[in-house]
Amino acid sequence: MKRRSFLKRSAAAGMIPMALGKTNLFAHNMQHPLARLAQMADDTDRVLVLIQLNGGNDGLNTLIPLDQYDNLVKARPDVYIPENKVLKLHDHIGLHPSMGEMKRMYEQKKIAIVQGVGYPDPNFSHFRSTDIWTSASPADETWNSGWVGRFLDDEFPDFPLGFPNADKPHPPAITVGSIVSNTCQGLSVNLGLAVTNPDNFSELPASGGTTNMNTLYGKELSFMRNMIVSTNQYLEAIQDASNKGSNVSKKYLGQERNNLARELKVVARLIAGGLQTKVYVVNLGGFDTHASQVEAGDTTTGDHAELLLKVSDAIGAFQEDLELMGLDHRVVGMTFSEFGRRIKANGSLGTDHGAAAPMFFFGKAVNPEIFGENPLIPEEVSRRDNLPMLYDFRSMYGSVLMDWFGVEEEKIKSWLFDDFEHVPVIKSRKARPSFGREQKIFLNSNNPNPFRNRTDLKFWVKEPGVVQIRVFDATGKVILQLANQEYEAGNHTIRIQGSELRPGRYYIHARMKHSHDMIIAAKL
């Protein structure tokens, strides 16, 4: 870290706690010079909060595509949400009725939503798909480090050697809860500490000795000793922040049984107390809704409704808390889950493991838009059919790293993947081309459709640029890449040979920078 930015940050961090008393100096007097100082958030002040929804959240009942409603009802007759109960964000899209708080936040321009986030070869195992999402590996490779871990490894080189230190006295990442997160697994050690109750610490006895360390016993013993030493240092810092920090929002009231709200409350308090931790991970489990996702007779109730209520209320309270304390400019949050669920309901008032699903981003710094079009739901849906992805989850991670933490594109590509696509969910300080709603690539229906021997795909490109066109099968898997190259502005045609595809339904997805389009094609 540069000396200058460190000084600037420490001044702000030192002042904030004083202002967190009942008077709420910053919130009510934004012209105060101290307030302006605190507003000067640079990269080192920024906090990312990851909300992991364990079990696979059902995207189609969370963000409901109303223009596909008839087919949705047909595919999930005992699970769909009645249209008049959907909380509409726009004409053709709305949220689950439990998500009132997040609807309010969307209207206040504090929520961004990205539709259809997934990866090209969906995996339906919880554990494997969670590994994929936390490591950000390709689906066919096993990576032992987590994506946040790789970013933090870069910020905290050689961790834990030499940490904590005067420059970086606080834990790089914190998991609120009892288990450290795989997301924060670095190349050698995990960079996230697990914290349940920041008020209940006492120093652990450290023990030394000259035991021979070149045995496996020595290896594990030195691991234990190092954990004791660093736990003590970090415990002190966390406790200090917890003592200085506080919570202000009244919205936490009544949420005592909401684990996610409890965990986010701890996060807000630690941020308010001056903890310089960059990434927090919180969890809510229970999204594996194979059965009783909804209650028979009233699909707006049931397990999923309760879970989404927890998510929405917890995020609402957390955001308000940060706003009241004048900290909202420093914090961005995002949700993720290992997969969405199948299009078709399973007959047990639930849904089985699926593929792509929406991600939610929140905070003052998000671009409050819905990125990506509604998913296309076919009229006839079989048990194995899935939604194809629009955005690769690694592009979402990369976009956050780029716009929130200022990471260069080269690093993002090396930590995530070469195919990185920037999606401006977060407002950038640098001027970037506006995302807009203007379509830059347009797919005509292929002709003939359905087809047997061959079909021609016509598309139109507004301005020259790289176009990627891929074909997904009905289960959400990438089967074919038709193009990934520069095209001139204007009309183009690609011929698809029938011999390349088995009979069935396919999604054809075209992508340019900041523009997408998708159609459905059928091979006989």
Next chain:
Amino acid sequence: MNRRDFLSFSSVSETSSAPMMPTRSLAGDLTPYSGPWDRAAAAHLLRRCCFGPTPEEINQALNWGLEQTLDRLLGNHQLPAPPVMFDFNEDRNAREGQTWIEAPLDDGGDDGRRRRSLRAWNIGLMVGEGIRIRESMVLFWHNHFSVEIGKVGEARNAYQYLDLLRKNALGNFKTLVEEMTILPAMLRYLDGDDNRKGRPNENYARELFELFSIGKGPLRGPGDYTYYNENDVLAAAECLTGWRPITQGDDAGSPQVEFSEDRHEPGDKQFSAAFQNRVISNAGKDEYKVLIDMIFAEKQTAVHIVKKLYRWFVYYDITEEVMRDIIEPLAQQMVDENYEVKNVIRRLLASEHFLGTDSHGAYIKHPLDMVVGVVKNSRYPVPTETDYIWSYYFWDNMLNQARNMQMEFMNPPDVAGWKAFYQEPLFHQIWINSVTLPYRFSYLKNFVRNGYRKNDIRIEMDLIELLGTVEDPFDPNLLISGWTERFLPMPLDQVQLDALKNVLIPGLPDFEWTEEYMLYLADPSDEMVSKSILTKLEALLTAIVTMAEFQLS
């Protein structure tokens, strides 16, 4: 790896858990152990097989010799008496002191009390285990066939599940998978009861492949996990259609299952090349066995379970050498012996690889090992069977302590079991973090100081009795070496021993301890003297069990 490589990284590991530490294998292969049957070897064997063996048990093993100790560890032992109600008297079908394992739930009953009785009872079996491997194996299988107690139906189902694990603890792996597949608890836990013709629910079938039998291999193509693929999961789910637990309601007895022809998918089930493109035709209620036969015909199934056993008893890092010298031969033996477990474990435990000093002390205790272990190590006067209510309360408390350290018996995080037993690359190190370490230390300090308290009853550790177990209690050096040998996996160095003596008699010559102790013996009823002795012993024991070394086994 040769000796030189080995030395070259030692300097790194001394300063930290060394980010770039190269992996190295434990020495030795499956050759029968030829080293001395000494205290270190005997203690190592018992520590890894039992929960915190006492020095008295270690002496017993020394007297028996290796073969006889293995006979006892792996012997057929009588099954324990079933759990009883202990804190609730409103269940007319199971009053306090009576068992409930076949009793219907009375109107006034509370299944939660039965579950509490069951889990406390099982912890009690760990505490009372003695020189036997069975309870460690029950926990192993519980982690392998992971279920969460809240999702298996009535407590009677959970008892039946544990009973199955206990009866087959050292039995036949394939039989265990067969019985588990149609066990009511498992049918409920993994939605087998929703799995029916035309609407297959693949939840159990997927875990059968991925976790319970053959295991998932490298992803070879879309939906292809080398040893099986997505189509195999669907086909297996169809093989398993038709089974469901019978709702018990007011009926007495153990939970039962039924097979319904109507709910069973009669068509052919096509498997992939991983199973030689096998087609399983309708075999009705025997079809699950045909499926399991097919999976167990693949050697990979043996490899998968042997790797888990290795990580359970030896160490988590399976290097290429370990794979070649240990896992492969044991897997072959398991196949040759039609999936009998006992001889495979015996061969591993009797090997140079396991008993040689290289593997000693390198195992981070899991929470139950630590919580139960310290009770046994310290000869804690567990309330006796005659006072069963207090025993149950005490065991229940141990369950909660281990839960705080992230291991709640019969409530693992998910169907994969506890992360520390499978999650690369940290494995056992996952138990240790900034939350669990403070829990571990405060539990140990509190246990040494207060023992167990409930209401006005307090059961403390008997430190004077524990002092009496050392070779010469008058000699502070022998007191310290006796206790460190009792509680710690490896000998300490002189610096550490001196530090411990400084806790016992700060800055004083050795004879001061001798004199204090003689004073106490002259009149044990003198409270002033006994208090000062006890304070010293308590400080010493606290210092020992809160050393990093105590967390290792």
